[in-house]
Amino acid sequence: MSFYVTTPIYYVNAAPHLGHAYTTIAADVMARHMRQRGEDVFFLTGTDEHGEPVAQAAEREGVTPQELADRNAERFQALMPRLEASNDFFIRTSDPRHEKRVQEVLTAVYEAGHVYKGVYEGWYCPRCADFKTEAEAGPDHTCPIHGIPLDWEREENWFFRLSTFQEPLEKLLAEDSDFVQPRERRNEARAFVAQGLQDISLTRARLRWGIPVPWDEGQVFYVWFDALLNYYTALAFARDGHDATPEFWPASYHLIGKDILKFHTIFWPAMLMAAGIELPEHVFVHGFLLGGDGRKMSKSLGNVLDPFQVIDELGTDALRFYLLRDVAFGEDGATSMDAVRSRYETELANELGNLASRTTNMVRRYRDGQVPEVELDAALAADFAGLSGRVGELVGRASLTAALEEIWQRVRRLNRYVEEQAPWQLAKDPERAADLDRALASLAEGVRVVGLHLLAYMPSAMSRLLEAMGERGQELRDFGAGGGGGSVQQLEPLFPKR
Numbered sequence: 001m002s003f004y005v006t007t008p009i010y011y012v013n014a015a016p017h018l019g020h021a022y023t024t025i026a027a028d029v030m031a032r033h034m035r036q037r038g039e040d041v042f043f044l045t046g047t048d049e050h051g052e053p054v055a056q057a058a059e060r061e062g063v064t065p066q067e068l069a070d071r072n073a074e075r076f077q078a079l080m081p082r083l084e085a086s087n088d089f090f091i092r093t094s095d096p097r098h099e100k101r102v103q104e105v106l107t108a109v110y111e112a113g114h115v116y117k118g119v120y121e122g123w124y125c126p127r128c129a130d131f132k133t134e135a136e137a138g139p140d141h142t143c144p145i146h147g148i149p150l151d152w153e154r155e156e157n158w159f160f161r162l163s164t165f166q167e168p169l170e171k172l173l174a175e176d177s178d179f180v181q182p183r184e185r186r187n188e189a190r191a192f193v194a195q196g197l198q199d200i201s202l203t204r205a206r207l208r209w210g211i212p213v214p215w216d217e218g219q220v221f222y223v224w225f226d227a228l229l230n231y232y233t234a235l236a237f238a239r240d241g242h243d244a245t246p247e248f249w250p251a252s253y254h255l256i257g258k259d260i261l262k263f264h265t266i267f268w269p270a271m272l273m274a275a276g277i278e279l280p281e282h283v284f285v286h287g288f289l290l291g292g293d294g295r296k297m298s299k300s301l302g303n304v305l306d307p308f309q310v311i312d313e314l315g316t317d318a319l320r321f322y323l324l325r326d327v328a329f330g331e332d333g334a335t336s337m338d339a340v341r342s343r344y345e346t347e348l349a350n351e352l353g354n355l356a357s358r359t360t361n362m363v364r365r366y367r368d369g370q371v372p373e374v375e376l377d378a379a380l381a382a383d384f385a386g387l388s389g390r391v392g393e394l395v396g397r398a399s400l401t402a403a404l405e406e407i408w409q410r411v412r413r414l415n416r417y418v419e420e421q422a423p424w425q426l427a428k429d430p431e432r433a434a435d436l437d438r439a440l441a442s443l444a445e446g447v448r449v450v451g452l453h454l455l456a457y458m459p460s461a462m463s464r465l466l467e468a469m470g471e472r473g474q475e476l477r478d479f480g481a482g483g484g485g486g487s488v489q490q491l492e493p494l495f496p497k498r
């Protein structure tokens with residue numbers, strides 16, 4: 001089976017920030033988890049380099065748009081290893097291979113009769129690169145997202161007949177469909193369609209920084225269609241020497257933030273239908289990370305959580321864990337450095353870190369580092385029953401926080417198990433050697449299973465843990481399915497106290 005997950009491609013007019021790290025980490029957890037399940041995975045991320053936002057930022061800085069794109073794309077590329085993102089490719093929309101393929105797809109849409117020439121007249125936000133309807137515009141025709149005055153635009157463009165897709169979109173977003181998740185977001189998309197769809201500009205006449213329209217060289221494609229198509233075009237050239245489209249298209253999951261819902265749940269499927277391309281399976285819409293005060297993060301409010309500060313102080317695993325643990329994936333939530341430190345200490349250092357060091361230390365002290373090959377504790381096994389199926393089901397529908405909670409309940413269960421069994425007491429009584437064997441073997445097995453399930457969330461710390469625990473493979477498995485035995489090595493603290 002194949003699994004294809006994407007992040008939005010990031011605008012190169014700004015530096016990487018927490019919002020970018022967030023979607024990337026979430027997609028990475030899904031990709032890693034699916035690889036552990038033996039799926040053939042493709043994970044795509046990249047940069048959105050055309051359009052007005054980039055052209056204007058370049059002008060402000062006195063460089064060409066391509067220079068600005070080159071410089072900032074590099075910063076986004078450098079972000080990936082710092083987040084431990086295991087993306088299979090990084091697409092840049094100024095790549096000529098992308099440009100050529102966009103021209104091919106949109107020419108097919110034109111030839112199929114879905115495009116006509118008309119005059120666009122209306123409100124436009126150059127920062128969003130979005131045409132706003134009267135209902136969307138803020139007070140006094142300002143952008144509801146950026147607060148800046150909208151521009152009244154009038155130009156001759158090519159239009160995409162979005163209106164003809166009214167019915168197919170209603171069907172796609174119907175009550176029983178899981179195309180858009182979570183459900184409230186699906187309802188938002190439905191409400192937009194229910195207002196009645198209007199045709200939209202497919203091209204821009206005044207802008208130069210974009211992909212030329214093959215049948216009208218004076219125009220470039222509207223940046224959103226150029227950008228959305230990245231999910232499809234990348235597969236054609238991401239794998240050297242062969243076109244991976246047949247293996248991975250349609251995409252399994254597009255992960256996006258709630259601000260770009262309209263583009264991904266309405267414009268994108270309509271464009272694919274027009275091009276005769278199969279639709280992606282799911283779009284998962286996550287919420288916004290807010291400042292510690294619950295307000296939108298902004299430099300002037302001083303409430304911004306800096307992902308690089310978290311990484312420098314507590315490590316990448318801590319950032320990844322925190323973002324998916326503290327804010328339910330799909331909802332909005334406050335973030336702060338204090339909250340990161342608190343999760344780090346209470347959960348990572350005290351709960352998981354201590355469990356790992358106690359387990360390795362006790363197996364080493366009482367059994368010379370050899371995990372006893374004995375029958376495992378039935379009560380503990382019962383509390384682990386079905387874990388991998390449950391976590392798989394949750395991660396499989398992007399419920400990343402719920403899946404993490406399932407795993408964490410087992411971390412807590414293991415800590416209680418240590419207290420209940422008190423192996424240090426058993427060790428004092430030679431007649432209870434069999435009980436000690438069972439307790440240590442069960443504990444070691446529990447820690448291995450928990451480590452395997454947490455590997456996608458915290459790849460660095462969990463690889464160290466699994467290695468020390470003598471776990472050979474990385475495949476997800478249930479408690480008791482690993483064969484037991486093996487030897488345990490000394491483990492440096494996974495989450496050292498700061």
Ligand code: MSP
Binds near residue numbers: 010019227259287
């Ligand atoms: N270039 C477009 C996407 C094109 S995809 C075909 C774009 N880029 S962006 O860089 O502005 O935003 C990328 C993602 O970051 C979006 O999904 C957005 O929701 C997310 N975030 C930006 N700030 C955010 C938070 N404060 N919290 C969570 N995610 C947010 O839009």
